[in-house]
Amino acid sequence: MDALAELLDGPRARGAFLLRSVLTPPWSVRIADLAPLTLVLMVRGDAWIRTEDAGTRVLRPGDIAVIRGPEPYVLAGDRETAPRIVIGPGQVSTADDGTELCERMDLGVRTWGDDPGGVSAGGSPGSAVMISGTYQMRGEISGRLLSALPRVLVLPGDGWSSPLPALLSDEVVRDEPGQDVVLDRLLDLLLIAVLRAWFGRPEAAAPAWYAAQGDPVVGPALRLLHDDPAHPWTVADLAARTGVSRAALGRRFTDLVGEPPMAYLTGWRLALAADLLREPDATVASVARRVGYGSPFALSAAFKRVRGVSPQQHRDRAAAATWRTGWTW
Template sequence: MDPLSDVITVMRAGEPRSARVRWHAPWGQRFMTVPGSAGFQVVLQGSCWLVPREGEPVPLNTGDVLFLPHGSGHGLADSPGSVLAEPACDPRDGARFEERHAAPAVGLDRGDDPAATVTLCGAYQLDRGRTHPLLDSLPEIVHLPARVGHRPELRAAVDLLGAEIGRERPGADALIPALLDTLLLYILRAWFDERAESGAGWPAALADPAVTSALSAVHREPARPWTVETLGAVAGLSRAAFARRFTALTGQPPLSYLTWWRMTTAARLLRESDAPLSAVAARVGYRSEFAFATAFKREFGVAPGRHRRLTDARAAGR
């Protein structure tokens, strides 16, 4: 595993939601702020305007992609001056689009008006307490304009997802979440690739071979008794040089990140499996269940057994 992949596999809670929507001018829609989520908007046909909470409206054209990593409220409209209707579109809940749909994807693509604007919107529910620092470093809105011949893999993911939603074909319930994961990964990869040359933060960390080698080792083998020296050896750097580079690019020392990742992995195992606490402890590098419980309580404020019971209770209440 690598950090970018783990943003998807570990941080997400519940199924992603998406919808294909056809807009007929004049139109304007406000989308609510949804804490603990990440959302996206893709213009599949036509053009429109992004109306952010702050700042000037931004023109969007066919193929443009918006990513909202912090669930920020925003608006879309056919023109900057259009009145925005109050929030009525929450991709976390398909019933808000159409009562008869309960599947992860919802289609509202009715009619054949060539002048209509068609958008693809979606949202991921994230584990609010364990959002990866990679996501925390992103701005409120990531705008990836469409450019001919640029990022063909992202365009392909958009086309596949746009073609699948609303068709109600066999296998859609398995295919669409996988395509949403693919789209999100390509969005993140495109954003970080474009900013890798900045020399700072997570874009630079993911582009740095030494730091990436160490991160991949931690994610692949969290139970291994890592030290700064052994991680530095993986990175091909001295202990001091590695510690300086890792801290400068990721914003935290290597062993702090290691502990954070171990506890994040433990919380996922407690949530998704019925493995005994001793097995969970071993999976994240603790020989003693007591030592694991102490570290876990320091991180989460509750013992791992109670954390599992609380998680199960919340899941049962949904």
């Protein structure tokens, strides 16, 4: 498995929140749901994404945005309109005065908004229609994937071709047995397809390891590390497998990836460990074995040295965040 495939192997929606929104101008919604990741597919009209740390981005029909949380952001029909609706944890919607809007703005199966006439394909002119898919728990999206993404990325609709947006548009309003599972899997597939297309674009500023995958020496070395992180790798092993000297591999790997092979392996193992430690049944000992540490003590020492907390503290913080907010962090 290559490094990108390993990174994209993580999305596992479980009861994801999917909604078609139909809104008339001027509209503006503040999203403060604490969710780790949301996809927004613009079906009709334009929308502006406003964040404190990533500026303002516009979505045109056919564009897809991937927005990384948990910090709040605003979706609006223009650059200036102040939020009139707030979406909080649990996807509870309220007006800016606190009045609950969930029932008042219900327009049918997974459809919500203030324009009943805009629900049909030939609805009210000027209304905006968008589909949002929200991963509600961090355990559904690996920390490794989140750390590789910008705060907001926009994939232009004319920059790629896929049947998935149209399929999601059709399926989101169906009310059939097993539909939640169908939508979970469609959301996973759409996220993977969008990220694969986006990573290949020049403006993506993809991580160094992404470009390094195409190198005839470093690419195979990366795949070896990702395929079997628990193996007791050495630079000599990797050099022998890739057909170059240790010095040549070390130099080339560092130039392309930005760090030496063993430093990269340590970071990869600890990133895997951080994700695995969130699993309810995982123990420090079992995670240590899975990521290549000979004992839980060895993993704990490396984890604390690099991340500043012990594996147990990492787990405790995740559990505390779950208790406080209802989300799995």
